[in-house]
Amino acid sequence: xxxxxxxxxxxxxxxxxxxxxxVSRVINGIRNVDPQLHEVVWDAVGRxxxxxxxxxxxxxxxxxxxxxxxxxxxxxxxDDPFMGRFFADPYFGRVVGxxxxxxxxxxxxLALQIVGSDxxxxxxxxxxxxxxxxxxxxxxxxxIDPLPRMLTExxxxxxxxxxxxxxxxxxxxxxxxxxGATLAAEHLLAxxxxxxxxxxxxADVPASSDRIAGFRRSMARxxxxxxxxxxxxFTRDSGETAMRALLAxxxxxxxxxxxxxxxxxxxxxxxxxxxxxxxxxxAVVGFDDSSAAVAAxxxxxxxxxxxxxxxxxxxxxxxxxxxxxxxxxxxxxxxPALIERDSA
Amino acid sequence: xxxxxxxxxxxxxxxxxxxxxxVSRVINGIRNVDPQLHEVVWDAVGRxxxxxxxxxxxxxxxxxxxxxxxxxxxxxxxDDPFMGRFFADPYFGRVVGxxxxxxxxxxxxLALQIVGSDxxxxxxxxxxxxxxxxxxxxxxxxxIDPLPRMLTExxxxxxxxxxxxxxxxxxxxxxxxxxGATLAAEHLLAxxxxxxxxxxxxADVPASSDRIAGFRRSMARxxxxxxxxxxxxFTRDSGETAMRALLAxxxxxxxxxxxxxxxxxxxxxxxxxxxxxxxxxxAVVGFDDSSAAVAAxxxxxxxxxxxxxxxxxxxxxxxxxxxxxxxxxxxxxxxPALIERDSA
DNA sequence: CGGGGATTGGAGAGCGCTTTCCGAGTGTTA
DNA sequence: TAACACTCGGAAAGCGCTCTCCAATCCCCG
Numbered sequence: 204x205x206x207x208x209x210x211x212x213x214x215x216x217x218x219x220x221x222x223x224x225x226v227s228r229v230i231n232g233i234r235n236v237d238p239q240l241h242e243v244v245w246d247a248v249g250r251x252x253x254x255x256x257x258x259x260x261x262x263x264x265x266x267x268x269x270x271x272x273x274x275x276x277x278x279x280x281x282d283d284p285f286m287g288r289f290f291a292d293p294y295f296g297r298v299v300g301x302x303x304x305x306x307x308x309x310x311x312x313l314a315l316q317i318v319g320s321d322x323x324x325x326x327x328x329x330x331x332x333x334x335x336x337x338x339x340x341x342x343x344x345x346x347i348d349p350l351p352r353m354l355t356e357x358x359x360x361x362x363x364x365x366x367x368x369x370x371x372x373x374x375x376x377x378x379x380x381x382x383g384a385t386l387a388a389e390h391l392l393a394x395x396x397x398x399x400x401x402x403x404x405x406a407d408v409p410a411s412s413d414r415i416a417g418f419r420r421s422m423a424r425x426x427x428x429x430x431x432x433x434x435x436x437f438t439r440d441s442g443e444t445a446m447r448a449l450l451a452x453x454x455x456x457x458x459x460x461x462x463x464x465x466x467x468x469x470x471x472x473x474x475x476x477x478x479x480x481x482x483x484x485x486a487v488v489g490f491d492d493s494s495a496a497v498a499a500x501x502x503x504x505x506x507x508x509x510x511x512x513x514x515x516x517x518x519x520x521x522x523x524x525x526x527x528x529x530x531x532x533x534x535x536x537x538x539p540a541l542i543e544r545d546s547a
Numbered sequence: 548x549x550x551x552x553x554x555x556x557x558x559x560x561x562x563x564x565x566x567x568x569x570v571s572r573v574i575n576g577i578r579n580v581d582p583q584l585h586e587v588v589w590d591a592v593g594r595x596x597x598x599x600x601x602x603x604x605x606x607x608x609x610x611x612x613x614x615x616x617x618x619x620x621x622x623x624x625x626d627d628p629f630m631g632r633f634f635a636d637p638y639f640g641r642v643v644g645x646x647x648x649x650x651x652x653x654x655x656x657l658a659l660q661i662v663g664s665d666x667x668x669x670x671x672x673x674x675x676x677x678x679x680x681x682x683x684x685x686x687x688x689x690x691i692d693p694l695p696r697m698l699t700e701x702x703x704x705x706x707x708x709x710x711x712x713x714x715x716x717x718x719x720x721x722x723x724x725x726x727g728a729t730l731a732a733e734h735l736l737a738x739x740x741x742x743x744x745x746x747x748x749x750a751d752v753p754a755s756s757d758r759i760a761g762f763r764r765s766m767a768r769x770x771x772x773x774x775x776x777x778x779x780x781f782t783r784d785s786g787e788t789a790m791r792a793l794l795a796x797x798x799x800x801x802x803x804x805x806x807x808x809x810x811x812x813x814x815x816x817x818x819x820x821x822x823x824x825x826x827x828x829x830a831v832v833g834f835d836d837s838s839a840a841v842a843a844x845x846x847x848x849x850x851x852x853x854x855x856x857x858x859x860x861x862x863x864x865x866x867x868x869x870x871x872x873x874x875x876x877x878x879x880x881x882x883p884a885l886i887e888r889d890s891a
Numbered sequence: 892c893g894g895g896g897a898t899t900g901g902a903g904a905g906c907g908c909t910t911t912c913c914g915a916g917t918g919t920t921a
Numbered sequence: 922t923a924a925c926a927c928t929c930g931g932a933a934a935g936c937g938c939t940c941t942c943c944a945a946t947c948c949c950c951g
Contacts, residue, residue, distance in 0.1 A: 209676055211937055222901045227939060237899070254673030258611075259937035262602050263906045269658070290644030291838060293635055299659070300634035307661055314613070315657040317647060329598030332553055333907095439842065468842045475844065494635055498783065498812045500819070500844045555907055566931045571909060581929070603907035607936045677937095 301514025381417025383539035396458030442466025446473035501545035645858025725761025727883035740802030786810025790817035
């Protein structure tokens with residue numbers, strides 16, 4: 204590869220017969236530059252094929268036009284298949300899609316960052332403070348995560364998707380998970396289900412515990428003080444396993460709320476295997492309204508989680524905070540809705 | 548937000564009582580520095596909480612430690628829902644997961660770039676040449692895409708996932724799509740299917756046309772010179788529509804090869820709706836072995852597309868090319884395998 | 892026709908880092 | 922002890938850009 208040097212501002216300036224400063228002004232549209240010169244400069248830019256060097260520009264402006272999408276994972280179990288699962292999960296894609304829908308038109312780039320250890324988190328915050336990116340959208344996976352606090356302490360503009368596990372003055376967007384669970388409970392009850400069980404996610408992550416709490420509370424209010432529950436980890440297989448366990452312990456069950464669609468898919472398989480018809484014998488309500496819900500058969504009745512919208516809102520919030528770091532800390536909570544299909 | 552200036556190399560040097568150059572050497576582990584000084588410097592780094600500024604470093608080293616994941620789309624239909632679909636598709640996540648599995652341990656970042664117009668492509672190539680990233684992994688969606696050629700002409704290290712639509716001297720990884728289609732054909736034939744149809748993807752994208760060609764060729768060799776075909780666009784809904792059309796024109800059909808799992812899901816729905824049992828009445832073979840395949844009911848017999856592995860290999864290839872730009876252009880073709888499940 | 896204000900272009904000082912080039916210090920050999 | 926080869930740290934020149942000064946030019950009005 205020839206190291207043919209690329210044209211720089213300097214080159215353009217020489218060709219246009221003006222100073223670097225002038226070219227810079229023209230390119231950035233600053234101040235009134237004599238229209239004649241203006242044209243001469245653009246002409247030179249065209250002839251040289253000049254492209255501004257973003258790195259150099261960022262170094263002085265302290266702006267990169269990039270935001271980081273940080274996935275904060277718990278300690279990596281090394282050759283851990285987890286991240287693979289995470290990326291393949293529709294969750295990740297939906298978030299990226301939502302973010303890009305607003306970032307793209309603003310010409311802002313997205314840089315992906317995975318941190319799995321506190322050391323990596325420290326390094327990340329350091330880089331961010333150094334202006335590696337203008338801000339961060341954070342997807343926090345571990346039950347308790349020091350990252351949000353580190354970010355605020357480093358005064359790095361950041362927005363979480365999902366509420367922080369411990370109270371931290373940081374912007375976030377979240378779903379009213381408890382309301383969603385309530386919707387599911389009421390639907391199951393309204394259908395006439397009598398023996399209702401639940402397949403939950405890990406009890407220690409906020410989104411999951413909110414769903415558990417919301418579901419239990421609603422059921423208790425309607426006289427169901429005890430809800431048989433099995434815990435999964437949001438994967439399809441764990442849903443299948445949980446459903447089998449539930450069936451073994453509660454053969455007479457006629458309704459189940461599954462804390463996400465992927466697990467519901469597994470549950471459906473286990474039910475089919477056990478010869479139960481859905482929804483006739485057992486009604487199933489999922490959560491997320493991911494693409495899996497409509498792919499399932501029967502199509503899943505599920506709680507809609509407007510993840511794309513939430514991610515888009517997170518992006519907007521982040522952009523606003525970057526613009527005005529003194530902005531009041533705010534959070535946006537989305538209301539879920541029940542999507543009725545065939546499984547309940 | 549206080550603009551408390553972050554410690555720089557200069558500060559560390561002052562505290563350690565040495566010159567900037569020395570600190571730089573210590574930090575980058577260059578040359579033998581007196582072990583004593585070495586320690587003094589690290590101590591100063593620790594005390595100040597110094598973090599090197601990657602931007603500044605990149606500006607001089609011409610290395611960013613970042614590779615771009617470029618999604619080259621056709622002209623955006625503006626408020627086009629397409630990108631949303633694309634990100635939500637398991638395809639995107641699987642690629643990201645595969646890439647990260649390699650990049651992560653090398654400490655290389657991934658920056659996401661979407662280009663929808665030739666203008667954006669030009670700008671992208673310019674930025675890349677300017678060292679915005681060390682190289683690019685390209686996901687090319689349009690039937691004919693000038694990007695690969697632009698990249699090679701700009702001598703930007705790049706690797707395509709999927710072969711280029713027109714011959715360009717560029718590294719790529721691809722799947723032997725035709726072989727995959729052959730696998731599907733033989734399986735259907737071996738099952739004893741007599742009237743076999745196909746739901747293909749858009750005829751103008753390479754991956755899709757290879758599947759069509761491979762399938763037709765294999766069928767022809769076995770005496771089936773004519774294969775009823777409907778074209779979809781790789782979405783679930785298009786698969787459903789295509790299946791209906793196929794059924795309408797060929798009510799007696801007993802086997803169908805669907806060019807990806809998502810469309811197969813739709814086909815399954817259409818078959819169910821038409822009262823056909825799968826696989827008893829109609830055998831269905833999908834393509835990709837995405838998570839949708841196992842989620843489907845009946846679980847899809849499908850052609851495995853090792854996308855994660857391919858993406859990982861693409862990342863390795865890219866890293867190698869960045870290291871040695873003169874490296875011979877190479878391509879890696881993966882062999883698909885038939886995964887037998889319940890639908891055929 | 893001269894002076895004040897407004898407008899415009901240029902010089903140059905950085906942004907934070909790497910790296911070449913040197914000179915000074917150390918050890919080795921004849 | 923002198924000559925030589927090394928080793929090691931520091932000074933300084935950039936990487937490509939922005940932006941603050943400041944000087945030059947222009948216009949308008951008295």
